[in-house]
Amino acid sequence: MSHPISFKESGLRTVRMEQEAIGELLQRIDEDFERACELLMNCRGRIVVVGMGKSGHIGTKMAATLASTGSPAFFVHPGEACHGDLGMITVDDVVITLSNSGNTGEMITLIPLLKRLGVPMISMTGNPDSALAQAANVNLNTGVKQEACPLNLAPTSSTTVSLVMGDALAIALLERRGFSAEDFAFSHPGGALGRRLLLKVDDVMHSGERLPIVSEGTLLRDALLEMTHKGLGMTAIVASDGTLSGVFTDGDLRRSLDHELNMATTAIDEVMTRRCKTVTQGVLAAEAVHIMEETKINGLIVINAEQKPVGALNMHDLLRAGVV
Missing domain, CATH: 3.40.50.10490 (Glucose-6-phosphate isomerase like protein; domain 1)
Structure with a gap:
């Protein structure tokens, strides 16, 4: 058999x-x-x-x-x-x-x-x-x-x-x-696929009163208060003309503490990250995810065509929106 x-x-x-x-x-x-x-x-x-x-x-x-x-x-x-x-x-x-x-x-x-x-x-x-x-x-x-x-x-x-x-x-x-991918998304507006392809950073970012932002020359302690109040783990720093000078994050704070800087006398300019990664207003949220994953960062400042910050977002925002 x-x-x-x-x-x-x-x-x-x-x-x-x-x-x-x-x-x-x-x-x-x-x-x-x-x-x-x-x-x-x-x-x-x-x-x-x-x-x-x-x-x-x-x-x-x-x-x-x-x-x-x-x-x-x-x-x-x-x-x-x-x-x-x-x-x-x-x-x-x-x-x-x-x-x-x-x-x-x-x-x-x-x-x-x-x-x-x-x-x-x-x-x-x-x-x-x-x-x-x-x-x-x-x-x-x-x-x-x-x-x-x-x-x-x-x-x-x-x-x-x-x-x-x-x-x-x-x-x-x-x-x-x-x-295009956007055309495809319009045929699939429901579920994660539509969110991933259609959602823009403008739909997710914290803007207006919710945007953490301080001016150059602000003391480190005041910048920390702004970060704590807005709850994004970072703040944008702007020059006198409103353009973005840099960003200060939780990671920058840890490095500052290692150097035992005086928060009451140190200006944010001395410890901020210049030439920071940003994303332009109007781009897809999926692109912001790609930037964060590629550079291993947790947040981004959103700027407009004049290089002025108009919003901020982090990975938690993108997770909540279903983009990740």
Whole structure:
């Protein structure tokens, strides 16, 4: 009696087979792929993705990825399309049809209806001789030699290849459109992703009465009172014209105590850090995080175009805002 294959062996076999299937896609990013991208770029309406069964699940994800990367799209179930939802498709749209066989009954039913509308169609099939491929303006070959399923029945490698081809389309369109991180954030305003990409230092910083700030010549003890009162562990120091001269932090205080300086007679100018790290008003809070992590500091002064401090923030503020 033969021993059953181990879970590990089965898993490794599946990954290798799907990896090989994806590798074969490299030869298929060709003129047809470029033609498909041109159709999608020139779409004046929406990209409509249609698929049945497992292909439908891939189609749902594909539509979501397109929509969140600057190419308005939605998914339509072919069964529902035949019973009223076809009205969601307009002459300005482009349709992407997914079917490994290219001959799925519910999908074939849509061909004359789409032709009647004159809607451009991109098919993604594993059979270039199928009805869907022949009816399409462009066919993208997503065929595989064998499914990862040992019975060669359950859609596995074929759905993975379709998923990757869909991602390739979405990213190609994203890059051609010049889609930015901020554009992406507007499609994802909720949760940590939106906060990380949309929040600016202006939204987080302590400003106005809450900004710790003293003038050059201020005694060290008075600067400490300002730091304690504002509770940020630092204070900005400004020159007579209001521009930033430096910063004094908890770290500077520890170094001052090591030198046994007299707080009642020492001016803040003698112990402050000049040429300190700052961040400009209006930049993303995520950039402030990067600066702090890279320089291993816990706080930043926010300055305006005139080099005058307008705010201050520390890592705790960014943590509370959900940027970190």
